Structures are given as C-alpha cells and as structure tokens.
Amino acid sequence: MIIFDFVPMWALILGLAVFFYVLLDGFDLGVGILYNFATTSADRNLLMNSIAPIWDGNETWLVLGGLGLLAAFPLAFAIILPAVYFPILVMLLALIFRGVAFEFRFRDAELRTFWDHAFGYGSVIATFAQGIVLGAFIQGFQVDGRHFSGSSFDCFTAFSLFTGLALVFGYGLLGSGWLILKTEGALQDQARRHARICFHGTLAAVGIVSLWTPFLDHDIEQRWFSWPDIGILAPVPSLTALFAVLEWRAIANPKAEFGPFLYAVLLFSLSYLGIAISLFPMIVPHHYSLWQAASSPDTQIFLGVGTLFLLPVILVYTGWSYWVFRGKVRADIGYH
Amino acid sequence: MTLDPLVLSRLQFAWVIAWHILLPALTVGLASYIALLEGIWFATGNEIWFRISGFWTRIFAVGFGMGVVSGVVMPFQFGTNWSRFSDATANIISPMLAYEGIMAFTLEAGFLGVMLFGRHLVPRWAHFSSAVLVALGTLFSTFWILVTNSWMQTPGGYRLVNGIFYPTSWREILFSASFPYRFMHTVAGFYVTTGFVVLGVAASLLWKGKSREESRLMLSMTLWLLTALVPLQIFLGDLQGLNTLHHQPAKLAAIEAHWNREARAPLTLFAIPDQQAETNRDAIEVPLLGSLILTHDVDGVVPGLKDYPRQDRAPVIIPFFAFRIMVGVGLLMLALVAAGLWLRWRRKLYNTGWFLEALKWATPLGFVAVVAGWTTTEVGRQPWTVYGVMRTAQSVTPSLTGSDVLISLLCYVTVYCVMFPAGLWLALRIVRGGVLPEEATPVEAGRPAAPVKPVPGEAA
Numbered sequence: 144m145i146i147f148d149f150v151p152m153w154a155l156i157l158g159l160a161v162f163f164y165v166l167l168d169g170f171d172l173g174v175g176i177l178y179n180f181a182t183t184s185a186d187r188n189l190l191m192n193s194i195a196p197i198w199d200g201n202e203t204w205l206v207l208g209g210l211g212l213l214a215a216f217p218l219a220f221a222i223i224l225p226a227v228y229f230p231i232l233v234m235l236l237a238l239i240f241r242g243v244a245f246e247f248r249f250r251d252a253e254l255r256t257f258w259d260h261a262f263g264y265g266s267v268i269a270t271f272a273q274g275i276v277l278g279a280f281i282q283g284f285q286v287d288g289r290h291f292s293g294s295s296f297d298c299f300t301a302f303s304l305f306t307g308l309a310l311v312f313g314y315g316l317l318g319s320g321w322l323i324l325k326t327e328g329a330l331q332d333q334a335r336r337h338a339r340i341c342f343h344g345t346l347a348a349v350g351i352v353s354l355w356t357p358f359l360d361h362d363i364e365q366r367w368f369s370w371p372d373i374g375i376l377a378p379v380p381s382l383t384a385l386f387a388v389l390e391w392r393a394i395a396n397p398k399a400e401f402g403p404f405l406y407a408v409l410l411f412s413l414s415y416l417g418i419a420i421s422l423f424p425m426i427v428p429h430h431y432s433l434w435q436a437a438s439s440p441d442t443q444i445f446l447g448v449g450t451l452f453l454l455p456v457i458l459v460y461t462g463w464s465y466w467v468f469r470g471k472v473r474a475d476i477g478y479h
Numbered sequence: 480m481t482l483d484p485l486v487l488s489r490l491q492f493a494w495v496i497a498w499h500i501l502l503p504a505l506t507v508g509l510a511s512y513i514a515l516l517e518g519i520w521f522a523t524g525n526e527i528w529f530r531i532s533g534f535w536t537r538i539f540a541v542g543f544g545m546g547v548v549s550g551v552v553m554p555f556q557f558g559t560n561w562s563r564f565s566d567a568t569a570n571i572i573s574p575m576l577a578y579e580g581i582m583a584f585t586l587e588a589g590f591l592g593v594m595l596f597g598r599h600l601v602p603r604w605a606h607f608s609s610a611v612l613v614a615l616g617t618l619f620s621t622f623w624i625l626v627t628n629s630w631m632q633t634p635g636g637y638r639l640v641n642g643i644f645y646p647t648s649w650r651e652i653l654f655s656a657s658f659p660y661r662f663m664h665t666v667a668g669f670y671v672t673t674g675f676v677v678l679g680v681a682a683s684l685l686w687k688g689k690s691r692e693e694s695r696l697m698l699s700m701t702l703w704l705l706t707a708l709v710p711l712q713i714f715l716g717d718l719q720g721l722n723t724l725h726h727q728p729a730k731l732a733a734i735e736a737h738w739n740r741e742a743r744a745p746l747t748l749f750a751i752p753d754q755q756a757e758t759n760r761d762a763i764e765v766p767l768l769g770s771l772i773l774t775h776d777v778d779g780v781v782p783g784l785k786d787y788p789r790q791d792r793a794p795v796i797i798p799f800f801a802f803r804i805m806v807g808v809g810l811l812m813l814a815l816v817a818a819g820l821w822l823r824w825r826r827k828l829y830n831t832g833w834f835l836e837a838l839k840w841a842t843p844l845g846f847v848a849v850v851a852g853w854t855t856t857e858v859g860r861q862p863w864t865v866y867g868v869m870r871t872a873q874s875v876t877p878s879l880t881g882s883d884v885l886i887s888l889l890c891y892v893t894v895y896c897v898m899f900p901a902g903l904w905l906a907l908r909i910v911r912g913g914v915l916p917e918e919a920t921p922v923e924a925g926r927p928a929a930p931v932k933p934v935p936g937e938a939a
Contacts, residue, residue, distance in 0.1 A: 196595070199543075199547050200588035202547065203580065203584045203588045205551060207580045207581060207585070209554050210573065213569055213577070217565060218566060220557075221563070221566035222562070225879065229886075232887045235555060236894050239551075239894055242547060242551075243901070245544060246544045247901060250541070251908075290877045291876075291878045292877075439570040442573065442574055445646070446577055446578070449578060457581065457589070467593055467600055
C-alpha cells in the first residue's frame with residue numbers, strides 16, 4: 144500500500160475555502176456595514192441589490208469552511224468551536240437577521256426601518272464576531288487532552304476585541320471596493336469616501352496586529368524576526384506596502400473602477416497569508432499540528448475524490464452566476 | 480435547581496432543528512414542483528404554467544432564505560455543543576456533511592440567484608435548467624443529511640479504536656440498514672407536505688375568487704399527485720416500521736409503549752405510559768392488531784421495553800405520542816384525498832365550500848406530521864447519539880456550563896420567535912396577492928434590451 148500524505152492538500156483546500164469565504168462574504172458583509180451610512184431609500188435598494196443574487200452563495204463558503212474543518216481536522220473543530228462558543232452564537236444570530244432582511248425588507252413596507260437595521264447592524268455584528276474568533280484563534284486556547292478546558296468567556300480579550308474592530312474596517316474596505324465597481328455617479332463617489340476611511344482603518348489595524356502578535360507569542364516572533372526567515376518572508380510585508388499604495392491611488396482615481404476592489408482583495412490575501420505563516424503548522428495553536436488533528440486517511444481520501452472533482456465545477460457555476468449579474472447594478476433589476 | 484448543560488444542549492438542538500426542518504419540508508417539495516411547472520411550460524409553451532411557477536418561486540424565495548440562515552446554524556451546533564460527538568464520529572460523518580455542502584448547498588445557492596432574479600435575464604431553457612438544478616440540489620441535501628442520520632440510527636461499516644470511529648466500509652456507511660427506508664419516507668413526506676400547502680393556497684384563492692384559472696389548475700394537478708403520494712407514503716411508513724422492528728427493537732417498543740415481549744400483541748391506541756412503573760395507564764387497546772401491524776403476522780412477536788436495561792430506554796411518552804400524531808395526520812390526509820377524488824367524480828371539486836374550507840385548514844398538516852415523525856425517530860433513538868454505541872451523555876461539550884447553554888438557548892428562542900412568524904406572515908401576504916399576470920414575460924434569448932421588471936414584488 145502506498146502511503147500518501149493528504150494533509151497538505153487538505154490544509155490547502157481548507158485554507159482556500161476559508162479564504163473564499165472571507166473574500167466573498169467579506170465584501171457582502173462590507174456592503175452591509177456601509178448600508179448603515181446610506182442616506183436615501185433608493186441608495187439602500189441599490190446597495191442591497193448589488194449583492195442580493197449572490198449573498199447566499201457567498202455564505203455557503205462559511206458552511207464549507209466549517210464542515211471542511213470538521214472533515215479534515217476534526218480535533219481542531221472539537222476544540223476551537225467550544226472555545227469560541229459565544230462569538231459563534233452571536234455571529235450566527237446576526238447572520239440570520241441580516242440574511243432574512245433581504246426578502247423581508249422588500250416585502251414588508253411597514254417594518255422596513257426595522258429590517259434596514261437588521262441588515263445594517265446584523266452585518267456589523269457578524270463581522271465583529273468573526274474578528275473575535277480570528278483573534279481568539281491566533282491567541283490560542285486552554286486545552287486538556289482532546290478538549291477545550293477553559294471558560295466560554297476566555298475568548299474575549301483586548302486583542303480579540305481589537306481584531307474584531309479591525310475586521311469591520313477590512314470588510315468595509317472590500318465592500319466599498321465592490322460598490323465602486325457596481326455603482327456609478329454620486330453613489331460611487333460616496334463609496335470612494337467610505338473606502339478612504341476604511342482604508343485608513345484597515346492599514347492601521349494591519350500594522351497594529353502585525354506588531355502585537357509577535358509580542359503575544361514567542362514562536363511567531365521567531366518566525367518573522369530571525370535570520371534567514373526575515374529575508375525569505377520579506378516579500379510579504381513589502382508586497383503589502385506596495386498594494387497599500389496602489390489601493391490608495393485607485394481609490395483617489397475616479398477612473399479606476401476595478402482597482403479599489405482588486406487591491407483590497409490582494410491586501411486581504413497577504414494578511415491572510417501572514418497569519419498562516421505565523422501559525423503553520425499548528426491548527427490548534429500551541430497544542431496540535433495539522434497532522435496531529437487530521438482525520439483518518441480513509442476519510443480524507445473518500446472526501447478528497449469528490450472534492451477535487453466538484454470544486455472546479457462549483458467555481459465554474461459560481462462564476463456563471465456572477466456573469467449573469469455582471470455590470471452596474473440597476474434600479475430596475477432585483478428587489479424594488 | 481442546577482442547570483444541566485446536557486439537557487439544555489439537547490433542548491437547544493431540538494429547538495433549532497425542529498424549526499429548520501420545516502423549511503426543507505417545504506422547499507424540497509416546492510423546488511421539485513417549480514421544476515415540474517417550468518418543465519411543462521417549456522414543453523407546452525403555455526404561459527399559465529410560468530405564471531404559477533413565478534407565484535411559487537416567490538414563496539420559495541422566502542422559505543429558502545430562511546432555510547439557508549437556519550441551516551447555517553446546524554453544523555456549528557455539532558462543534559459548539561456536541562464536540563465530543565464530533566471528535567469521535569468525524570471520520571465517518573464529516574464527509575457526508577461536507578458532501579452535502581459541496582454538492583447541494585452550492586448547487587442550490589449557485590442557481591437560485593438565476594431562478595429568482597434571472598427570469599428576464601436568461602433564455603427559458605436556462606431558467607428551466609436552473610430550476611431543475613435547484614431541485615436536484617435540495618434532493619442531494621436530503622440524501623446526505625439522511626445518510627448521516629441513518630448511520631447514527633443503524634451504524635455499520637466502522638471500527639472503534641480508543642473511542643474514535645474509523646471507517647471500514649463506505650458502502651455500509653452510506654447505505655446503512657435504515658437509510659433507504661428513511662430516505663424514501665422523508666422525501667415522500669416532504670412532497671406530501673408541499674402538496675397540502677399548494678392545495679390549501681389554491682383552495683383559499685378559489686374561495687376568494689382570485690386567480691381562478693391558475694388556482695383550479697394547481698388544485699387539480701396537486702390532488703392527482705397526492706392521490707398517488709399519500710397512499711404511497713403510508714406504505715413507505717409501514718416499511719420503515721418493519722425496518723425499525725428489525726434493527727432498533729428497543730426504539731419500536733418505546734414508540735408502541737410496549738413493556739413486555741409477547742406474541743399476539745395488542746395495539747395500544749391511547750395510554751399514559753409510566754416510565755417508572757413500567758406500565759401504561761388508561762390504555763385503550765385493540766387485541767392482536769399490534770402484532771398484525773408491526774410484524775404483518777397475528778402470531779408475530781413484538782419486543783418489550785423490559786428486555787432492555789432501564790438506562791438504555793428512550794423516554795417512552797414522547798415517541799409514543801409523536802408517532803400517534805404522525806399516523807393520525809396521515810389518516811386525515813388520506814380521508815381528504817379520498818373526498819377530493821369523490822368530488823372530482825361528481826364534478827363538484829372547485830365549488831364545494833366545505834371541501835375548500837377543509838383544505839385551507841389542512842395547509843399545515845404536513846408540517847405537523849414531519850415534526851412528529853422526526854421527533855419519533857430522534858427521541859426514539861435516545862439515550863444514544865450513535866445507536867447502541869455512543870451515549871448522548873458522552874457526546875456533549877465538556878467545557879460548557881449550564882448557564883452558557885441557557886444563554887444561547889434563550890437567544891435562539893428569542894430570535895426564532897421573531898424570525899419564523901415574520902416569515903410566515905410574509906408568505907401569507909404573497910399568497911393573498913395571488914398569481915400576478917405580469918409574471919409571464921420571459922425573454923426569448925439573451926439579455927433584454929429594455930429594462931423589465933423581474934420577480935415583481937408587491938411592496939415598494
């Protein structure tokens with residue numbers, strides 16, 4: 144029997160699934176965050192319609208990410224989820240409110256203001272909760288054997304609250320990039336103003352988190368600030384700086400319609416890569432590596448066969464549904 | 480009183496899944512129904528079918544949206560509240576749940592956008608295909624969830640090492656002993672549920688004289704479908720009963736509140752089962768019928784709860800009554816379908832007041848049966864999560880305190896109590912609007928040059 148190590152493949156698939164989720168639901172949660180600042184009902188319609196046909200597709204990646212973790216690294220799933228019990232609860236409830244708001248807002252004129260708030264606040268709260276999960280994950284958990292052994296409130300720390308805030312700015316930046324792409328005229332100008340604010344917030348947050356994490360964790364400090372790693376990893380901060388400059392110029396340039404979204408995506412990619420580099424090869428920081436937490440090889444093969452076949456198919460038809468709804472969002476298509 | 484995280488976690492799971500299952504019960508059936516309507520429209524070119532499909536698509540959208548958000552909650556429950564179960568069984572059940580995600584969830588979500596908003600953006604063959612793919616997605620979803628559930632009910636194809644399950648045969652895991660019966664019984668149940676919703680809506684529109692032509696078509700077509708489906712469902716339910724007798728006798732004994740193993744057993748129509756005293760109070764029994772129905776043989780032996788240690792018995796009273804509610808609803812449905820056949824033969828189907836009124840009231844019957852059936856099978860499985868192998872008490876997350884779970888349970892209760900009534904109210908509002916005439920303006924091919932109104936809503 145040939146022994147083949149499927150763990151790196153699964154780490155990659157899971158990493159991509161979570162990353163797709165962060166990008167895709169990131170921009171539509173971001174649109175939801177900016178929704179709070181829309182001034183007229185017509186603008187709110189356009190904002191919502193810019194994501195109405197695709198939001199539930201985007202949210203499926205959350206399920207795929209969660210189930211991917213269960214399937215590939217079940218021990219990590221069984222330790223991490225109890226550790227972030229309340230942020231997960233808050234995120235799910237906020238996503239419920241924001242998800243049903245799409246249909247309800249357009250069909251329920253009497254309670255429209257209520258559903259406006261459900262959508263806007265729901266997006267902010269879900270994002271903030273996801274940021275707390277991220278921060279708690281980077282900090283690590285108290286583990287006893289195969290279980291989380293801390294309290295359900297351990298995940299609320301200064302660091303995790305800060306990453307929560309950071310993600311609100313980050314998703315706001317993605318959302319405003321999407322809106323610059325999908326809208327025109329005054330609404331696009333407004334999106335550019337929002338993009339500028341979110342850009343400053345995101346940049347400051349990325350900087351602070353990058354400096355904070357090495358202080359939290361000696362291993363992370365070693366990885367980034369010891370020779371020769373510092374040379375090998377230098378492209379990550381350098382490219383981040385480059386894309387930050389390009390993003391800044393694209394937001395300021397009224398002709399650049401795709402640039403703000405593109406560079407925001409690239410900034411996210413590098414931040415994500417940075418976190419992955421900091422933690423690799425641990426999936427439960429300080430306790431279990433990817434290999435220790437992996438499911439049985441039989442499980443990984445059985446799921447791998449279908450996944451490798453289906454993932455490209457999913458990407459093709461996801462692409463198709465984006466293609467059908469391409470171009471500027473119009474007042475007459477979608478809910479109104 | 481101390482708060483027990485185990486009991487509260489069970490309540491929480493029951494709460495979120497009982498509400499969630501209502502939505503697939505509707506959307507699985509509606510997706511197939513819409514695909515069927517669009518298929519007839521595509522084949523005949525008669526716009527009435529497209530109008531009807533447009534009407535149901537708007538109701539489907541409300542149900543599907545709520546199904547997605549309440550469904551996203553479900554996999555996270557495994558991690559937050561049942562982490563030891565997840566750790567132990569992930570090697571087996573995680574691919575099933577993940578396959579549901581990558582086959583079904585993405586298929587539905589990918590084509591739903593086109594189905595809802597693309598009525599005027601894509602040619603009719605593409606729209607019909609999207610409807611078929613969404614329907615297929617809902618069936619895949621049902622398949623994988625029931626594969627998982629059936630394995631928990633009748634586990635096979637595994638070996639146990641240090642408390643962790645490892646797969647030995649995927650064939651035995653996928654097609655566990657109860658799976659084929661559970662799958663057919665559930666899908667038929669979802670179709671019947673949808674059927675009664677369509678009947679109820681058509682009846683109330685007819686009653687008010689709205690969308691006459693469309694309502695008659697809906698009523699007639701659905702009644703024919705149910706004439707086949709309701710008896711079929713009763714037959715499939717009987718098969719699943721035989722399967723339970725064979726593979727989960729303790730569960731069957733709990734469902735029947737049957738304490739002593741015996742041949743020529745009576746059927747208990749009604750009783751107050753007393754778990755402590757191991758007996759039934761105020762029982763109404765029919766001699767011999769128990770053996771006849773459960774084993775298809777008057778001399779057949781029906782298992783008794785006393786065959787099993789006390790700690791291995793389900794809380795009898797819940798599956799006992801849930802099962803009786805389900806069967807009662809089934810018989811009521813059969814009576815309604817029979818009455819429909821008779822009225823059709825007398826050519827009075829569309830203008831018999833009492834029948835239309837009865838159909839209106841029968842709209843939620845399917846949901847009652849689905850929840851009762853699900854309760855029967857899930858509570859009947861207790862005290863196990865993996866039947867006979869892993870106990871529910873060993874499955875719960877060890878770090879949780881009673882107050883943690885009480886907080887989360889109260890949050891879920893509050894939010895669902897806002898969300899579900901709101902969804903129902905909106906669906907009723909769409910129903911009251913009736914079938915809209917402008918729902919039949921599809922494009923022939925490509926994108927329309929002039930702005931058109933997609934999925935007309937009555938608000939705004």
